[in-house]
Amino acid sequence: MSTVLVTGGSGFIGVHTILQLLADGHAVRTTVRNPGRSNDVIAMLREGGALAPDQVGFVTADLLRDDGWREAVTGCDYVLHVASPLGARVPEDENELIVPAREGTLRVLRAARDAGVKRVVVTSSFAAIGYGHPPQAAPFNETVWSNLDGEGVQAYPKSKTLAERAAWDFVARQGNGLELAVVNPTAVFGPALGADFSESIGIIKALLDGAMPAVPRIHFGLVDVRDVADLHLRAMMSPEASGERFLAVAGETMSILGVARVLRAKLGSKARRVPRFQAPDWMMRLAARRNPMARAALPLLGKVRRATSAKAQHLLGWRPRGNEEMIVATAESLIRLGLVKA
Template sequence: MSTVLVTGGSGFVGIHVILQLLAAGHTVRTTVRRPERQTDVLAMLREGGAVSPESLSFFTADLVRDEGWGEAVAGCDYVLHVASPLSTSVPKDENEMIIPARDGTLRVLRAAREAGVRRVVITSSLGAIGYGHKPREKPFDETDWTNLEGADVQPYIKSKTLAERAAWDFVAREGGGLELSVVNPAAIFGPVLGPDFSGSIEIVKSLLDGAMPAVPRVYFGVVDVRDVADLHLRAMTAPEAKGERFIAVSGETMSILDIARVLRRELGPRARRVPRLQAPDWLVRLAANRIPLLRAVVPMLGRVRHSTSAKAQSLLGWQARSNDEAILATAESLIRLALVKA
C-alpha cells in the first residue's frame, strides 16, 4: 500500500477521500490550516465509520504560504490535492479566490515534484469545463474548457479554471517526472459527516429548512461525494489516468425544483417545509439587489449545461450512484445530525 497526502482533509470531499484511502489500507496524511481542526477531522471520520484512523497523520499547511508543504509531501507516493478556497457569496475582489486557488495548486505541485511524488490528482470542477459558452445540446466533455469571458463566469468558476490551467502548464513545462490527473465534479451531494459542507449541500439544507418560499430556475449536474472520492482513487493509480481529466457527473442535469420534488416524494412529513414553486427570473433578479447570496445565482438563471462522464466509465470503470440517491443521502444525513430545523 502507498503513502498518500490529501490536502484539505477537513473539507466535504477531503474527508470522504480519506475514508476510502484508509479503507483500502493506505497510509494517509492530510493538511489542515489550523492544528485544532484535527479534532473535527477525527470526529467526521468516526461518523463515517473509519477503518484504521491510526493510519492518518496531520500536517499544518495553508495554500497561501510555503511553510509546511515540504514536510507534508516528504516520502509520499501520491498527492490528492482536494483543498480549494470556497465562498458562499461573491467576493468583492475575485482575486480573493483566484490567487489562493492558483498559487496554492502550484505550491502543492512544486512540493510534490521536489519530493519525488509519483502522481498528483487535483480536484478541479465542471466549472472549469462548461461555463461561458452559448447554450448547446451537445454534452460538455473533457476536451472543453470554460470561456472566462462568459457572463456566467463567477469568481469561483474562474478560480477553478485558472488553477487547473496553471497545473497543466506547470507539469508540461517544469514537472519533471511528475504525473498529473484531474477530477472535474459536478455539484457534489451525498452524506454529510459534520457541520462543514459545500455550497451544494447548503441547497438541500435551505430546502429542508424552508428558507426559500420559491426556488430560482437554476440547473446543474449532480454527483455523490462517495463516487467523487472513488474516482480520485482510481485516477491516482490507473496507468490510463496519467495526463487525463475526468468529469464526475451521475445522470441528467437537474433543477433545484427537481431536487425539491425528490425530497417531498421520498421524505414525506420530514420535507414539509420544502417549497413547491419556482420563482420567476425577474423576481430573483429583483431580490438579488437586497440579498447578496442571490447575486451569484442571477447569471445562472435558465442555463442548462449537459455533461457526460463516459470517459471515466470507459477508461477507469467508474460507476456513479443515481441523482436521487445522492440527494436523499444528503437529506438523511442532515436530518440525522440535526443540521436542519426540527
C-alpha cells in the same frame, strides 16, 4: 500499500477521500490550515465508519504559505490535492478566490515534484469546463474549457479554470516526470459527516429548512461525494489516468425544483418545509437588488449545462450512484446530524 497526502482533509470531499483511502489500506496524511481542526477530521472519519481514524497523520499547511508543504509531501507516493478556497459569500475582489486557488495548486505541485511524488490528482470542477459558452444541446466533456471572457463568468469558475490551467502548464514545463490527473466534479452531494459540507449541500439544507418560499430556475449536474472520492482513487492508481482530466457527473442535469420534488416524494413529513414552486426570474432579479447571493445566481437562471462522464466510466470503470439516491442520502445525513430545523 502507498502513502498518500490529501490536502484539505477537513473539507467535504477531502474527508470522504480519506475514508476510502483508509478502507483500501493506504497510509494517509492530510493537511489542515489550523491544527485544531485535526479533532474535527477524526470525528468526521468516525462518523463515516473509519476503524482507526487516529492513524491519519496531520500537517499544518496553508495554500498561501510555503511552511509545512515539504513536511507534508516527504515520503508520499501520491498527492490528492483536494483543498480549494470556496467562500459562502461572493467576494468583492475575485482575486480572493483566484490567487489562493492558482498559487496554492502550484505550491503543492512544486513540493510534490521536489519530493519525488509519482502522481498528483487535482480536484478541479465542472466550473473549469462548462461556463462562459453559448447554449448547446450536446453535453460538455473533458475536451472543453470554460470561456472566461464569456457572459456572467464569476470568480469561482475563473479560480478553478486558472488553477487547473496553471497545473497542466507547470507539469508540462517544470514537472520533471511528475504525473498529473484531474477530476472535474459537478455539484457534489452525498452524506454529510459533520458541519463541514459542500456548497451544494447547502441547497438541500435550505430546502429542508424552508429558507426559500420558492426556488430559482437553476439547473446543475449532480455527483455523489463517495463517487468523487472513488474517482480520485482510480485516477491515482490507474496507469491510463496519467495526463487526463475526468468529468464527474452521475446522470442528467436536474433543476432545484426537481431536487425539491425528490425530497417531498421520499421524505414525507420530514420535507414539510420544502417549497413546491419555482420563482419567476423577475422575482429573482428583484431580490438581487438587496441580496448578494441572489445577485450571484442571476447568470445561472434558465441555463441548462449537460455533461457526460463517459470517459471516466469507459477508461476507469467508474460507476456513479443515481441522482435520487444521492439526494435522499444527503437529506437523511443532515437530519441525522441535527443540521436542519426540527
